Amino acid sequence: MKPLRLTFAIVAVLFLVVLAVSPLKDYLREWKHDQIEYNRLVAGLPQRVKPVDIGIRQVWVQKLDRVDRCVTCHLGVKEPALHAAPEPFRTHPRIYHDVDDLGCTFCHEGQGSATEYRESIGKVKYWDRPILPRAYLEASCAKCHREKDVPQAPILNLGRRLIRESNCVGCHKLEGNEKQWTPSLDGIGEKVNRAWLVNWLKHPRAFAPSTRMPNFLLTDEEAGTLADFLMSFRTFPREAALEPVPPDLASAGADRKAKLVELGATRFREARCISCHPINGKGGYVAPELGKIASKVSAQWLYNYIKQPKRLQPGVVMPRYRFKDEDLAGVVAYMESEFVDYDMEQPPPHTPDPGFYEKGLALFKKYSCGGCHALAGMGRAEETGPELTGIGAKRLYEIDFGRSGIEETLPAYLKTKLLTPHAFGGSMKMPQFEFREDEAEAIAVALLGKTDDKIPPDLIVPDAPPGTFAPQGDFGKLVDDLACLGCHVMNGRGRLIGTDLSLEASQARRAWIEGYFKVPYSLRPVLTERMPNLYLSDAEIKTLVDYMETSFISDSLDHTVSADPAAAAIGRGLFYERYGCQSCHQVGGKGGYVGPPLDRAGTRLTAGWIFHWLKNPQGLKPGTIEPNNNLSDAEADALTAYLLTLK
Amino acid sequence: MIRARFLTLLLSLLVAGCTARKGAGPSVSADSVRRNDSALAAPGAVPVERVLSYEERQGSALYMKYCAVCHGKEGKGDGFNAFNLDPRPRDLSDSSSMAALSDAQILQTIGGGGRSVNKSPLMPSYAWTIDDRQIRYVAAYIRTFSAGE
Numbered sequence: 001m002k003p004l005r006l007t008f009a010i011v012a013v014l015f016l017v018v019l020a021v022s023p024l025k026d027y028l029r030e031w032k033h034d035q036i037e038y039n040r041l042v043a044g045l046p047q048r049v050k051p052v053d054i055g056i057r058q059v060w061v062q063k064l065d066r067v068d069r070c071v072t073c074h075l076g077v078k079e080p081a082l083h084a085a086p087e088p089f090r091t092h093p094r095i096y097h098d099v100d101d102l103g104c105t106f107c108h109e110g111q112g113s114a115t116e117y118r119e120s121i122g123k124v125k126y127w128d129r130p131i132l133p134r135a136y137l138e139a140s141c142a143k144c145h146r147e148k149d150v151p152q153a154p155i156l157n158l159g160r161r162l163i164r165e166s167n168c169v170g171c172h173k174l175e176g177n178e179k180q181w182t183p184s185l186d187g188i189g190e191k192v193n194r195a196w197l198v199n200w201l202k203h204p205r206a207f208a209p210s211t212r213m214p215n216f217l218l219t220d221e222e223a224g225t226l227a228d229f230l231m232s233f234r235t236f237p238r239e240a241a242l243e244p245v246p247p248d249l250a251s252a253g254a255d256r257k258a259k260l261v262e263l264g265a266t267r268f269r270e271a272r273c274i275s276c277h278p279i280n281g282k283g284g285y286v287a288p289e290l291g292k293i294a295s296k297v298s299a300q301w302l303y304n305y306i307k308q309p310k311r312l313q314p315g316v317v318m319p320r321y322r323f324k325d326e327d328l329a330g331v332v333a334y335m336e337s338e339f340v341d342y343d344m345e346q347p348p349p350h351t352p353d354p355g356f357y358e359k360g361l362a363l364f365k366k367y368s369c370g371g372c373h374a375l376a377g378m379g380r381a382e383e384t385g386p387e388l389t390g391i392g393a394k395r396l397y398e399i400d401f402g403r404s405g406i407e408e409t410l411p412a413y414l415k416t417k418l419l420t421p422h423a424f425g426g427s428m429k430m431p432q433f434e435f436r437e438d439e440a441e442a443i444a445v446a447l448l449g450k451t452d453d454k455i456p457p458d459l460i461v462p463d464a465p466p467g468t469f470a471p472q473g474d475f476g477k478l479v480d481d482l483a484c485l486g487c488h489v490m491n492g493r494g495r496l497i498g499t500d501l502s503l504e505a506s507q508a509r510r511a512w513i514e515g516y517f518k519v520p521y522s523l524r525p526v527l528t529e530r531m532p533n534l535y536l537s538d539a540e541i542k543t544l545v546d547y548m549e550t551s552f553i554s555d556s557l558d559h560t561v562s563a564d565p566a567a568a569a570i571g572r573g574l575f576y577e578r579y580g581c582q583s584c585h586q587v588g589g590k591g592g593y594v595g596p597p598l599d600r601a602g603t604r605l606t607a608g609w610i611f612h613w614l615k616n617p618q619g620l621k622p623g624t625i626e627p628n629n630n631l632s633d634a635e636a637d638a639l640t641a642y643l644l645t646l647k
Numbered sequence: 648m649i650r651a652r653f654l655t656l657l658l659s660l661l662v663a664g665c666t667a668r669k670g671a672g673p674s675v676s677a678d679s680v681r682r683n684d685s686a687l688a689a690p691g692a693v694p695v696e697r698v699l700s701y702e703e704r705q706g707s708a709l710y711m712k713y714c715a716v717c718h719g720k721e722g723k724g725d726g727f728n729a730f731n732l733d734p735r736p737r738d739l740s741d742s743s744s745m746a747a748l749s750d751a752q753i754l755q756t757i758g759g760g761g762r763s764v765n766k767s768p769l770m771p772s773y774a775w776t777i778d779d780r781q782i783r784y785v786a787a788y789i790r791t792f793s794a795g796e
Contacts, residue, residue: 093701094780152705580761580768583717583732592731594716618776625713628775 030116031056034073038089047081056115061103063456068112070104070120095152107140108132128395132448135441136411139392142449144459146176159446162439166212170371171385171430175450176463181315182212184374187236191301191312197227198347200296205434207296207341208289210278214431216367217422220347228352229360233376240311245303249329257333260326264334267327272520272532276318276486279339284529286486286497287318292341303332310481317486317495322535367429385430392451400424414444467493475547482534490552497529500621505553507609510545517541523596559608561641571642579629579639587646595626602647610640699791706788709781713773722792734767745793753786 035054042049058069076082076089077099083091092099097107105112110131114120122130132139138156150156163169169177188197199206201223204213218226236242244250252260273290274283280291293302301312307328309318323331353359364370370381392410399413402424406412416423418440421430435443469491471479479485485494488501504513518541520531536544561567575581584594591597601610612619614636617626631639699707711720717732719725722739729736739745756764758779760772773782 094783095701096780152708154708578762578768580771583769583771584728590731592717592728594728625716627713627771627773629772630775 031072034088035075038075041085041089042082045081049076049079049081059099059103061101061106063459064103064106066103066105066112068104069115070108070110070112071099072115073117074104106143107137109140129393130409133409133411136445136448139445139448142446143451143453144455145461146463147461148463155442155445156449158439159442159444162435162443163446166214166433166443167372168388169383170380171368171383173383173387173389175389179372179380181317182372183313183316184237185230185369186233186374186376187240187312189231189234190236190242191297193296193298194227194231195344195346196296197230198223199345201226207292209281210285210289214433216431218363218367222363224347224350225353225356225359226363228356229364232357232360235376236312237314242300242304243307245300245332246325246329248326249299249303249333252333257337260330260333261337262330262334263327264330264332265338267323267331268334270533271321271323271331272530275529275532284497286495290335290339292344293339294336295339295341295344299332299336302335303328306331317483319482319484319486319532319534321532322537322540324535367431388447389450390452392448393453411444411448414447415440418443464492467491469493471547474543478540478544482536487529498531501548501552503552503554503557503609503620505545505548505551506557506606508604509606510549512604513545513548514541517544524593526593557606557608557612559611559640561607561611561637561644563644564641565645567638567641568645569642571638571640574635574639575642584626598643598646600647602644605643607640607644610643611636614639700787702784702787703791704788705781706784706786709777709785710788713777714785722789732769734769736770739789740792742793745790750786753789754782757782757785 032054035052039051042051052075056069057072057075058067059071060067071077073088074092076085077092080091082089085091103112104110108131109129110122111120111124111127114122118124119127120131135155138150138153141150141153141156142160145153145156148157148160163174164177164180167180167182168174169179170182192200196207200213201216201218202220203215204211205215248256249260276284276287277290278284278287279289281289297305305312306321306323308320309316310320321328364375365381368381368384369375370378371384372380374380391414394410396408396410399408399410401408401413404416404423406416406423415437417430418433418435419437421432422428467489470476470493471490479490484490484501487496487498488494489496490500491502508516516531517534517536520533522530575587581598582591584592586593586597587599609620613626614629614631615633617624617628710718715726716728717724717726717736718739719729719736724736724738726736737744752764756766756770758772758774760768761770762768763772777785
């Protein structure tokens, strides 16, 4: 009997202990401790902040089907008095979204229903979307914000821009991105020399630091074979043939050559080639580096290309300058003498492998060169890399981290993949883009935003539909020939490097526009990207301006002001004394140079434009830094009258 | 036999009940782990001197766009346009003069311009260009220039 009683006693005590575990566990809950701590904290504050009742709290977001209990411990998210409190009590930064509206995990990820810290951040087994590190948080903006420039999300915007510019969709499918224009390789054998091509294929950035072409980490043998393969393509698109260079350029004596080079240097400057092309890293950014161009392309190709860019490279965004033959010969002579790469490595002499064509073609396909470059009527290849749409929802078990030794999270994987594509294994085809660390993070942010979450349609902020403006007739031909849309926007189409021309005729006076085509001067001399002199004929200028006067004009911007000198005098007072316009604008050699000088404003601008601009600058040019001064109509009238007197 | 099994069951229950709490208790050590941001920071991120808050970062972008041309990228009043101005733009990194300004005064100056605080009209007003929230962001960022090293 005795041992049985003893056992019973022990069991009874053990049972009691077991029963006590549950209430004890409940009492010791992590969040309870936090809530008690919070109440203690707010009791000590000078401001009156309501203490909380102990208990689980949650935000239920019906439209997103999420329940987030983060607010059980993050008690001060909406309490401004706690902006300097320690976490988890600190006020949420002021953003445009409300925690009651979107909850927490929609942006931050993590496990909303969890009530323990470790589980809530989602770094537990079988939870695939752990909390996003701070550096990657803007990824969540991308779930709803499909527009090109997401307000307050600079990292996301940078990432999207890099994805576009790096032409990731050459190899990967990615919703919302289209293949960028890249040069066709047809005729490359007539354009470049083999030595250059071998060096280029091995390390593109060594030749042109700003190039979009990535480094495929080719071996010497692969680069040589691929170069031999490419050099065998000597026919230009649409069977275009190279004209011979003018005899003047081909066989000029030393004296004549020096004259040509001098003439070419002047024309090269006037044509503002550096508005688009960098030269040894200085200058524009939209076109290829010219610093060593003479070591890349033949003089004959260069002559033909500048003469008619689109003939050799259909679709290229380069204006056809109206150079006279002599001027063009000069520009080519100047570039040939100036932009030479004296340090170019010469590959060892070789005899082409008899099977170079088959081997080269295999390499061309292996590295998916055709994803970006068209060659010999093959067009551009389909995407060969994995699809990136939905990559933000990739499950961790689907990723092979290999022996990279990195932290096993999706952001870390993407960043590492972008920085060193071969980190996860040797036979990967993805080339090295040589992104900076912050660039890789930004691209990872943009990719992480490509989740498979179901977003209610009313939350989505769509991107502006692509412009469909397609000018026809003589004007349309000129716009195409001069590649106006490479720098200007017209009715929603084009690239904004210069100005938006959609309201040009409402803004500038006809005589001024005509004069500007003849002698383009920069309103802001600090800019690199200035309007080039295209050497247009009077007839061409008339065609352009006539079109602008009927199409790039809005009657809503008409306005007249009285020419009364008294009004102008009032305006002058407002200009200098009240609104301090001289902070940013020069008049008579005095004032700042943030905005354009206003010396000839009366000659350049229309009354309507000045008036409406003063009333609402951002309405006419979104994003301009000219502040809206909330002027009354009378003030704007007076200022307009004053500015019109500046001739 | 049955007794032994029963005991084992009880013991295992007890152990399970205890281990579930391990490492997640509200003890000081667990707290220090969870408050440590480095567990969440990006891999390989280099620690910077001072991490800007969200509002300060937003303010920084706005500041660089609208203010830096005159007040300078580091708030020293030495932007490229500063030398055309008389009086010169204020040095926002001067901690003694900035400490004398209340937040309300800074918000008023940005929103209403220099003339609204009896200063030079060369400082324009931004209340109709950016919204209240953005003005607060900028004000928060401006404070970081004079925050002690």
